Amino acid sequence: MRTWPKLDSTLRKRSRGTSPVRVIARPAVSDGEADLLRSAKTSTESVAALPTVATAMPASSATGIIQPKSAQTSLTGVPRNHDTLLHRFALEQLGDDEEVVACYLPQFMRGMGWREFEQVSYSRTARYTETDEPLPRPSSHEFSNASAMRTILENPELFQVPQVIRVDRLEALLGRHPNQLFVRSVLTGLREGFWPWIDTHYDSGYPSTWDNSWAPPPSERERDFIASAGGPRAMITSTIPSRQPVREAWTHERFERELAVALNASIDISSAHTYGSALNSWIEFCRINKFSTEPTEKTLAYFVVYRSTHINPNSVDSYLSGICNQLEAVFPQVRAMRRSVLVSRALKGCKRIHGQPVRRKNPLTLGHLRKAIDSLHSMPTHDDLLFLAILLSGFHALHRLGEMTMPDNPRLRNPRKYTKRESVTLNAESYEYWLPAHKADIAFEGNRIIIADQAALKYFLLYLNSRDRLLPFNPYLWARENGQVPPRAWFIKRLKHLFPDPNIAGQSLRAGGATHLAEDGALPHIIQAAGRWSSEAFQVYLRKHPMVLHALLRAGGSGIRPSSSS
Structure with missing residues (x-):
């Protein structure tokens, strides 16, 4: 058996x-x-x-x-x-x-x-597997390649064959397989690595090896990466243990898209529009005068003297800032050229030659506010209450008009800057709301606005009641009867109708509030903080002569309030 x-x-x-x-x-x-x-x-x-x-x-x-x-x-x-x-x-x-x-x-x-x-x-x-031919092995001339064989022998860790199959056990199980040549070729591949089914015979002039590590990085991005890493073979290790959350890897296309979005958001929409206008002026100047659009110190100086004959040199100074912002990504040295002695002296000379007196709008006074209150109809509409609430709040909180209205150009509107109704807090003698952003707040950190004037509080409550009754689901604080955030032109039209004086404009609210604080004896840093100025530029909004302010302060607040600026 x-x-x-x-x-x-x-x-x-x-x-x-x-x-x-x-x-x-x-x-x-x-x-x-x-x-x-x-x-x-x-x-x-x-x-x-x-x-x-x-x-x-x-x-x-x-x-x-x-x-x-x-x-x-x-x-x-x-x-x-x-x-x-x-x-x-x-x-x-x-x-x-x-x-x-x-x-x-x-x-x-x-x-x-x-x-x-x-x-x-x-x-x-x-x-x-009964009839398959054995798997291919490297050609004989591959083993005669002394350089390649020496590299493999000297660096065995680079040529490991990782696999989880127990080859010895598999060999025992396949001991009775009828096609042993095929079995032995598979086992050899599992132990030593499989050879692709290709012919690697080269001409006699073909080099046995080719070292491409000496080649310079092909792009600026790769050069920056190597420089930041400390060299091509530098390794960065951390001695502090940490648990990094698992995050999804980004594709190269997404990196480029997100970077473009971030660069586009580096400046405000309105500033980008102004800078774009300055760049158009530069391109037109180069086209007319047959200059290259690549800036140099000499061409920037030419631009200064050329434009200063057509517009105010102070505006040319602003144009240069816009040109630098738009061209810096392509020509990194443009800001250094802008600060060069040649361009600076050319601009200074043009201001001396073509300088014009500064014409600033008059500030609003308490007399203007009383006139606006007295002109309110006995049965005011919602838009009448909105205009008066904006006027009083803008004066006492030193608002820019753009912080309470939206731009007339739809392309410049940003709903993130609009004040929300839910941020309002009412107190017995004041009211508060959150200003999400302003010109000097580039990070959208926001500011808490507090107004303690009794007249402003009274008419703000009247407006708020009307707004909540007509627009209960509108998210914004300042809204017209039709639900729209008031455009700048809408407010200016009503302001001109109330005050026909051509020297009264949108900035009169902010200038009037700053001047009013100075007349009350507020210290300069208090005025700067109240108006959310990032520099000492607030001083140009004090539309009172220093001697007049000094006399008012010495009088000890006698109640003398001139109706117009001195």
């Missing part, structure tokens, strides 16, 4: 010690089947010298010992279309009528194991 060799000796030992072994008895064989067995034995002698072999089949649902039904099917009803080397060799092993067969299939081989004595219905991939 002869038994089949087991696939796994470890499993065989465990089966003997823990569970009974199923025995498959070979049924009787007819005369025709005996002839078939003798024919199979003769045909396999020339293709295999192994004592036994396992038949390949993806055993997706079989575990442990093969069921007897499968064995009987293999012996008595073998399909003719499965006449393969494995099947013939399996039949050759069944020569004795009294043979007892015990087969084990490891659990980890489900669906891909070579099962002994099983109906031949395995996958195409398994069948192809």
Whole structure:
């Protein structure tokens, strides 16, 4: 009696010690089947010298010992279309009528194991391995490349073959595979690495190696990266342990898009519009006079003297700032050129030659505010209350008109700057609201506005009641009857109708509030903080002559309030 060799000796030992072994008895064989067995034995002698072999089949649902039904099917009803080397060799092993067969299939081989004595219905991939040619190996001239071989031997850590397959165990399982040349090529690839199916024969003049590390970085971005890293091979390590949250990596396109958005938001929309106008002026100047648009100290000086003959030299100074902002990304030295001695002296000389007296609008006074209150109709509309509330709040809080209205140009409007209704706080003698942004607040940090004037509080409450009744779902504090944030032109039109004086304009509110604080004896730094000025530019808003302010302060607040600036 002869038994089949087991696939796994470890499993065989465990089966003997823990569970009974199923025995498959070979049924009787007819005369025709005996002839078939003798024919199979003769045909396999020339293709295999192994004592036994396992038949390949993806055993997706079989575990442990093969069921007897499968064995009987293999012996008595073998399909003719499965006449393969494995099947013939399996039949050759069944020569004795009294043979007892015990087969084990490891659990980890489900669906891909070579099962002994099983109906031949395995996958195409398994069948192809019987006839596939061995996997390719490197050409002989590759081993004669002394430079490449020396690199591999000196740097074994760079040429490791990481894999999780236990090659020795796989080799033992494939010991009975009929195509051993193919098996050995696969095992060699798993141990040493697979060679791509390519011909690497080169001409005699082709170099064996090519070192491209000396080449300079192709772009400025890569040069900056290498410089910031301390060199091409510098490594930055941290000695402080930290837990970094898992974040999604960005694509290069997203980096470029986000950078463009950030650069575009570096200046305010209105400032960008003004700077764009200055750049257009520069381009037109270069086109007319046949100059290159690339700035130099001489062409910037030419621009100063040319434009100063057409507009105020102070405006030319602002134009230069806009040109520098727009061209700095392309020509980084433009600001240094702007500050050069040649350009600075040219601008200073033009201011001396073409200088004009400064014309500033008159500030509003308490008399103007009383006139506005007295002119209010006995049955005011919502827009009438809105205008008066803006006028009083702008005067006492030193508001810029743009902080309470929206620009006339739709392209310059930014809803983030609009004051919200929910930020209002009412007190017994004052009212407050949050100003989200202003000209000097580039980071949208905001400011808390507090107004303690009783007249302003009275008419602000009247406006707020009307607004909440008509526009309960409008999010903005300042809103017209139609729900729109009041445009600047709407307020200026009403202001001109109330005060026909051409020297009264939008900045008169801010100038009037600053002058009023100075008349009351407020210190300069208090005025600067109240008006949210980032520099001492607030001094130009004090429209009282210093001697007049000095006389008022010495009088000790006698109540003298001239109705117009001195």
